[in-house]
Each structure stands twice: as C-alpha cells, then as structure tokens.
Amino acid sequence: MTIVVLGLGQDFRRDDGIGHAIAREVAARAAPAIRVHAADGEPTRLLDAWDGAELAVLIDSVVCDCPRAGTVRRYDSTAVTLSSVRATSTHGLGLVAALELAALLDRLPRRWVLYTVEVADVGFGCGLSPAAARAIEPVVSAVLAEVSGG
Template sequence: MDSAARIAVVGVGNEYRRDDGVGCAVVAGLAALGAHGGLPGGPDLLLCDGDPARLIAFWEGADLAVVVDAAHARPSRPGRVHRLEVSGGRLHSEHPTSSHGLGLGDAVELARELDRLPRRLVVYAVEGADCSLGRGLSAPVRAAVAPLVRRIADEVARYRRGAPDGSPGP
C-alpha cells in the first residue's frame, strides 16, 4: 500500500453522554499514542457527532476509514467490541445500533448511493452501558478503550505495510 494513502479514524459520539463518548476517548488515545511516535503514518484523527453528512465528508477520498462508535445490543455486554468491515453488503438494519438518531448504517447507505464510500471502511462498535447526561465512561467501556486504541494502531500499521486484509504484510 502506498505510504501516502489517506487514512481517517473517526470517533463518533458525544463525550457529555457518558458511554456515547467512547469514540472520542479512542481518538484521544490515538492522538496521545501518535504524540509519542506510536501511530505510524499520521492518520487523520477526527471527531463527529454522528451526522451522516459530516461522516461522509470525513471519510470521502480515504483509502482506509476506521469509525468508532457506541452501540446498543441485546443482550448487552458493556465494553464488548464488534468489528465490521463494510463491503458490498448492507449495514443498515431496521433497528439502528448507533446511539444517534440516524444510525451509522444510514450514513453508509447514503455514501454508497452517492459513490462516496472510502476504499475500505472498518467500523468498531463498542457496546455501552450508560448514555445518560454526564461525562465519563462506565468501567467496562473505559476498560475497552486502551486495547481498542492498540488494535486500531496495529490495523493502521498493517495497512501502511501493504496488508489491508489484516495479514502481517511484507
């Protein structure tokens, strides 16, 4: 993969809605890692409130876009991380998993229709426990942040090395 490939990491959420701020926390962790030389290639680190038009603008033209968002699942296991790679299949569901009014699936499908999806789109959805008003992640979601930061940094590094399929690369 070209070392000049554009990589965008987008943290979706609202840090004033407790676990909904997990995307913000992961982006902050990646920024701190990058400040210490631990994030190769300087991906664009972006924050988004979940607005589909902003998400599309952030990932448009990217070779790799990684999106981190809070999710709801039943049964719930707060802190559990789901990795989804968006390709030809639909991400949209009848019950959006995002904690926002319009789900991430809506943004993906709109971008697909407008031919504005990144070359590769990876979504990390972190199950939350508490999206009430206030700051601070619940303990299980907070515990998921550091391992997810490392996982995304490793994925970016593998992509930079030319292994977009997740293999160790050349």
C-alpha cells in the same frame, strides 16, 4: 494512502463518549499522516471527513437489547455487507445509515472498518462506566494495527 480514523459519540452522554476517548488515544499515538477526528455522527460531516480516504476506521458505541457493556465487535467492508451490521447507534440517523447514504452517493472510502463497543449508560453526564473504559486500550491497539497495515 489516505487513512482516516473517526471516533463517534458525545462526551456528555456517558458511555457514548467511548468513540471520542478512543480517537484521542489514537491521535496521541498514530503517525502524523493519519487523520483522526472526533465526530458527532451527523451523516454529511462523516461523508466529508472520510472523503477521498482509502481506509476509514470508524469507532462507535452501540446500544443492544441485552447489553454486555464493553463488548467489542469488528466489521470490515471486505467481509460484510452493510445489511449484516447489527448496530443500533446512539445517534439519530446512525452510522450504518450514513454508510448506506455514502454508498448511494458513491462517497464511501475504498475500505472501511467499524469497531463497535456495546454500552449501557448513555444518560447525561461525563465519564465512561468501568466496563466501557476497559474497552479503550484493546480497541486503540486494534485501530493502530489497522492503520499501520498490521
């Protein structure tokens, strides 16, 4: 089974780096057969990264109107429709739009799981806020369980 983990974000946009931070931790702990990437969210690169995957686990930061930084949500393609995913990405087109594009082009992974982490600080600079940083370990554990079939 081909499994891909994609952490989206920008390390130089404070909490937007959460996806990359989680991807680094997953890469350090996951089986070597798991493909783990840090991505910037550009749609065509995402389609290429999950090409042929039977499972793609995606991690992204989201900005909400009234953010509760560190709040994690899980979406599974077997249980939700893309239109029900309410996530405002910090990236231009956004991950949901990339998934919609992949569906139109018949380039979706067989199954995808999306973890979003609410963030409040996406200003320029390095380092995660304490609230975002607290979300790393629970999401890493959840992703490792996803990719191990548990």
